[in-house]
Amino acid sequence: MPEWIWPGNDPVVPSDDRGLAYGHGVFETLRVTPAGPVLLEAHRERLLAGCHALGIPFDADGLDAWQQQAAERGLLAPQAPAVLKVTVTAGSGGRGYRPPDTVSPRVISALVPAPSVPREGARVRLCQQPLSSMAAGGGYKTLARLEQVLASAELSDGEFEGLMAAGAGSGWVEGTRTCLFSVVDGTLVTPPREQLAVAGTLREWVVRNAGRFGLAVEERALLGADFRNHGLLLGNSVMGLVPVSECGDSIVPTNVEATRLVDDVNRELGLG
Amino acid sequence: MPEWIWPGNDPVVPSDDRGLAYGHGVFETLRVTPAGPVLLEAHRERLLAGCHALGIPFDADGLDAWQQQAAERGLLAPQAPAVLKVTVTAGSGGRGYRPPDTVSPRVISALVPAPSVPREGARVRLCQQPLSSMAAGGGYKTLARLEQVLASAELSDGEFEGLMAAGAGSGWVEGTRTCLFSVVDGTLVTPPREQLAVAGTLREWVVRNAGRFGLAVEERALLGADFRNHGLLLGNSVMGLVPVSECGDSIVPTNVEATRLVDDVNRELGLG
Numbered sequence: 001m002p003e004w005i006w007p008g009n010d011p012v013v014p015s016d017d018r019g020l021a022y023g024h025g026v027f028e029t030l031r032v033t034p035a036g037p038v039l040l041e042a043h044r045e046r047l048l049a050g051c052h053a054l055g056i057p058f059d060a061d062g063l064d065a066w067q068q069q070a071a072e073r074g075l076l077a078p079q080a081p082a083v084l085k086v087t088v089t090a091g092s093g094g095r096g097y098r099p100p101d102t103v104s105p106r107v108i109s110a111l112v113p114a115p116s117v118p119r120e121g122a123r124v125r126l127c128q129q130p131l132s133s134m135a136a137g138g139g140y141k142t143l144a145r146l147e148q149v150l151a152s153a154e155l156s157d158g159e160f161e162g163l164m165a166a167g168a169g170s171g172w173v174e175g176t177r178t179c180l181f182s183v184v185d186g187t188l189v190t191p192p193r194e195q196l197a198v199a200g201t202l203r204e205w206v207v208r209n210a211g212r213f214g215l216a217v218e219e220r221a222l223l224g225a226d227f228r229n230h231g232l233l234l235g236n237s238v239m240g241l242v243p244v245s246e247c248g249d250s251i252v253p254t255n256v257e258a259t260r261l262v263d264d265v266n267r268e269l270g271l272g
Numbered sequence: 273m274p275e276w277i278w279p280g281n282d283p284v285v286p287s288d289d290r291g292l293a294y295g296h297g298v299f300e301t302l303r304v305t306p307a308g309p310v311l312l313e314a315h316r317e318r319l320l321a322g323c324h325a326l327g328i329p330f331d332a333d334g335l336d337a338w339q340q341q342a343a344e345r346g347l348l349a350p351q352a353p354a355v356l357k358v359t360v361t362a363g364s365g366g367r368g369y370r371p372p373d374t375v376s377p378r379v380i381s382a383l384v385p386a387p388s389v390p391r392e393g394a395r396v397r398l399c400q401q402p403l404s405s406m407a408a409g410g411g412y413k414t415l416a417r418l419e420q421v422l423a424s425a426e427l428s429d430g431e432f433e434g435l436m437a438a439g440a441g442s443g444w445v446e447g448t449r450t451c452l453f454s455v456v457d458g459t460l461v462t463p464p465r466e467q468l469a470v471a472g473t474l475r476e477w478v479v480r481n482a483g484r485f486g487l488a489v490e491e492r493a494l495l496g497a498d499f500r501n502h503g504l505l506l507g508n509s510v511m512g513l514v515p516v517s518e519c520g521d522s523i524v525p526t527n528v529e530a531t532r533l534v535d536d537v538n539r540e541l542g543l544g
Contacts, residue, residue: 005287012284012285012287013284013285013292015277019292020291020292020361021359021417022416022417023295023415023418023421024417024418027293090421095387096424097424097448098448099421099424099425110287110288115367132404142418143293143295144294144416144417144418145293145294145296145369146294146326148294149296149362149369149370149371150326152369153327155370176370
């Protein structure tokens with residue numbers, strides 16, 4: 001049975017937890033509102049795929065048990081919108097890096113305030129910190145997120161997000177905590193999944209539903225010329241889609257098609 | 273002031289620790305014996321460099337304070353050889369990935385048993401899990417060690433270590449927790465620092481002192497032909513140098529020069 005850690009007074013974990021020691025675990029952040037969680041199924045799938053890839057025996061039955069207990073605690077449908085974070089680690093034990101023969105997962109749940117989102121337009125920065133793509137983490141939301149931490153540390157107050165490139169000249173592929181989109185003449189342009197550190201749940205949903213919103217899809221890294229000429233959207237499943245208004249010292253335009261996509265997506269998912 | 277967590281009854285950390293959440297921290301494992309710690313200065317340097325790179329304000333003064341308290345607790349010179357692990361995380365707080373304006377480090381110390389080391393010869397496996405080199409972690413011993421965890425999970429009982437390559441055809445560059453060496457006709461061959469995930473403290477010492485042991489140094493990845501013809505040594509500062517006797521299904525030879533290097537290094541550092 002997993003060990004459950006629920007929100008409460010100063011919750012703690014054993015200091016030998018393998019998530020702390022080695023990043024041996026995964027997490028998800030779910031937007032929860034009185035109407036329930038947003039994109040729950042996509043978060044479930046990514047969490048379980050990550051556990052499987054990392055050799056953590058936490059499967060759909062375990063997740064069902066978590067969901068039931070979380071629901072009983074009112075965590076899945078709080079009175080005010082919030083963010084529910086669930087972390088599954090490989091627990092304690094093992095000999096150094098080598099996991100124990102029987103991994104006993106530890107499941108940590110925490111409710112954090114919903115972020116305040118600049119709906120009218122976000123300021124972003126182009127970060128120096130490069131992104132090494134999903135090579136290491138497989139697109140799962142593992143606990144090894146140092147690149148995102150270092151990129152975030154570059155942000156000044158008032159800058160909402162930092163854009164990251166996979167290397168010099170590669171184009172911009174991901175925000176520290178968001179996926180990137182540009183709407184170019186009826187086509188939704190977004191970097192391909194295999195260039196991302198995290199396979200975004202909102203991104204998957206938007207790409208799958210683009211046709212319904214009247215858009216074709218092209219997967220490629222974004223260039224400065226894309227944002228300057230056509231604008232840039234950021235998004236994740238906690239904040240929905242957000243237009244970018246400034247990038248560094250440059251004004252970023254918004255086009256009508258992008259504004260319509262923001263409205264359509266956020267309304268349909270109950271975000272924004 | 274840092275928050276100190278010392279060995280005791282079931283030590284815990286707050287569940288919002290940034291080391292757990294994002295791998296935002298570094299650690300060192302020191303061999304400690306009645307004679308004191310092995311290669312203490314090299315561990316201090318790597319720890320402080322890692323804290324600096326990760327924006328964790330833990331400097332030489334903080335480390336001196338840790339060392340004094342650790343000494344008072346008898347952790348630096350226990351009666352039987354052991355391993356002292358010290359982890360420095362970015363503590364709690366921040367908004368998501370973004371660190372708080374004032375990072376307050378958390379320093380976790382733990383004493384673990386010394387590993388049993390097959391001095392007569394280790395069995396190793398060639399791992400599937402690739403290594404992404406120090407690009408991401410800068411050679412510091414960050415808490416993001418998933419590649420090493422996944423490689424270690426490939427090992428069968430009786431296999432002491434797994435060798436990792438930087439990619440197909442790149443040669444073997446590092447063990448999951450050791451550096452690699454081959455002694456080829458009077459030359460110590462070891463993969464270059466920039467190909468490693470962790471800049472090994474024992475490796476640095478051996479390379480710097482190779483001349484005294486009568487060996488030239490060549491830095492390049494190791495090939496199967498190197499171990500088959502000349503043998504292979506593994507090492508880190510906790511276990512010292514260890515000869516490899518088998519790799520997968522193949523017998524690995526040991527040559528006289530390598531045996532002499534193992535004896536010289538382990539004797540001089542009080543390892544083995």
